[in-house]
Amino acid sequence: MKKTILHDWHKKHGGDMVEFGGWEMPIRYETGIIQEHLTTRKYGGLFDVSHMGRFFITGEQATDFLQHVLTNNAAALETGQSQYTIISNENGGAIDDSYLYKINQSDFILVVNASNREKDWEWFQKQIKQFPKARLEDKSEVISMLALQGPKAKSVLEEIFQDVTELPDVGRNNLSVTEFESEQVIISRTGYTGEPLCFELFVPREKTVTLWEKALRVGKRHNIIPAGLGARDSLRLEADLPLYGHEFGEDKEGKEIPILAIPLAKYAVSFSRLKGQFIGKQALKRQFRELKQLENKRKCAKRYLPKRIMSIAISTIGAARQGDGVYINDRLIGEVRSGSMVSYWKFDKEGVTSHITEEKGKRSICLAYIDSETEENQEVQIHAKGRILEGIIVERHLSSEAPPYSRTILVKKREKHVEEDKGLPLLMENLVKETVENHVWRQKKTINLIPSEQTPSKLVRFLTLMDPSGRYAEHKIIEALGESEIPFYQGTEFIIRKEGLLIKEMAKFLGCSQVEPRVISGQQANKTVFSALVDYKNRLDKKTELQRLRKVMNHHLGKGGHLSAQPLGALRHYVMRDPVTEKPAVINFPIQKDNPYKIDLEETAQLIDDHKPELIILGKSMVLHPEPVAEIRKIVDTMEDKPVLMYDMAHVLGLVGPYFQEPFKEGADIVTGSTHKTFFGPQRGIVAGNMEEGTKEYEVWEAIQREAFPGSTSNHHLGTLLGLLMATYEMNLYGRAYQKQVISNAKAFAKALRDSGFTVEGDPDVSYTETHQGLEVILQRWRIAYQRKSQNL
Structure with missing residues (x-):
């Protein structure tokens, strides 16, 4: 051995x-x-x-070879990324499953199962003859x-x-190359345990x-x-991770298990045009068509996916083992492929306050290969040796969405909740009582550490309750009526006049020429801009399918980027999928090695030149420094097709000015923001621009106005709009002193924390922050609700 x-x-x-x-x-x-x-x-x-096989694939045709022999899209990998993939035969069965790592432009590592190493090697030796400029080396013995x-x-x-x-x-799936005792070591964020x-x-x-x-x-x-x-x-x-010989390979009857019978495999199979005619493509396409029918609960012949691997939670005492039959009543629907009794840690409480305890539990779980039309929550019986076990089909056994711990997903008994009938008068009384108690607690008895909240003045709050609240005042510029703002309702002169004053005051505060105040949140402000840019992009072609934004540059969510600027947020429907990576066409700002809270401008310039994004989004929720607006403006001004330079100032809108930064003076095209964070107004949003009439840029602004109404808002919450006008008056009157003091307080508090032994993030040369936020890590010891997160100071 x-x-x-x-x-x-x-x-x-x-x-x-x-x-x-x-x-x-x-x-x-x-x-x-x-x-x-x-x-x-x-x-x-x-x-x-180290028993796993490690094949190194290099050379000019390395990618071409991998595209041919693997099911996933190797061309989608950037240097420093990895992907789960499968070695398929022509019938759509798995020779092996594997993991592919891209070390540099033409060098890859493919990790295969120990028991299949020789078989995989022989298979590759046959296939690589078609790719004379690709090299394959087995380094399993020299690299542990x-x-x-x-x-x-x-x-x-x-x-x-x-x-x-x-x-x-x-x-997950990122990797880096570093050194240990002067020797190269590759580290990847991958694993076979389900740990986040x-x-x-x-x-x-x-x-x-x-x-x-x-x-x-x-x-x-x-x-x-x-x-x-x-x-x-x-x-x-x-x-719920598959193992070759259990979930992959042959079933109890000696029939080959189709690749797409395994849930995880749908992430490992690509039909990108870049792959061409790879091994098993046609068989996998047939499987994929049936998989879509099954997922959409449509009638399916089950010719290519008669059974699928599904997770079963067992509710009775006993463990299921490979080969045990799975039944619905007396009908055999398949067999267990992997099963065991598994121990787990119990968590106290639920949600963000939950924490791992010293208490342990045990449960019986399995993965089974069963009738592909079996649905989640279906009760089944497993005929184990000497007993019948009761079970239920579940989506999965484990959750990894809340680092640093994975969490067991237990089947909960469905209990019908019966609301005690207390009578409406008592419910109304309780609502008022509890609201007052909460108000007093939040306003007078606790220190609020949530950076995205601000309490407006009493005068602002008073105005939000006045008569315009609850009314409608839609209006739109009608070109045929002399470019006039035409109201859709009578009796709206007062609030439309105040809206005009808000535009004037907000423009004065921001130093710009246009403001769209009808959006009611920062998220909606961003979505309005994204939708307007797509509308502008398609302005000359109104008959074909809309083209989405070809490429967008933003901050990575894990490095402080705004959720609303991400493909999983407001950007979701407005950015195309990159045909190479098969992911949303978004690139992230690189960060400085010695200061991860600042953008690396040299590398950013190269990425902009390489990718030529149509939209660049500055702004973060975790922000210690001004954004390099002027520097990026200088970069994009050299381009023939200039991208739109947008700054999402949700968290720092109230700091706009000489003590922080003035985005429009520095070259921003568009600013969006929330008006209830550092800007001490009611909960709303704004879009602002500095575009000259008669230019193509101004056409973008007109699209933004159309998207604000009627595109995304009808009733634009006139009460809070009135309150925002008062808040903007306050900011223009008192804002400079407020801004200076807030930043000074943040610096002093961060320095005091550092002097007291706390671990404070940031640059000590600027007292760790240039904004209202400070970042520290020690408070997690007391289970305060944030960890390496920002704090209003």
């Missing part, structure tokens, strides 16, 4: 060695599988996964592979490599033991332990 470089270490430290895929590997240590599973979930586990998985994994790696910037960017914080390391063989032992020494302070293949299997089962 083959042995990894850590074989002697495993035996010396209590590893229970077994044969696995032709390798002698530790199935467990003295701690046992259950404890290794639980420790990985709560702290972290270190796994030797470790997996560090769990909530404390990042802390351990930060200590080992000393610099957080040496780790991959936030987000997961890393795999590719290490030169001669440095493997040293790095392994250092990881355990550092990890010991975080309660991290070595874990064997037994825990790795129970962790992957709980995470």
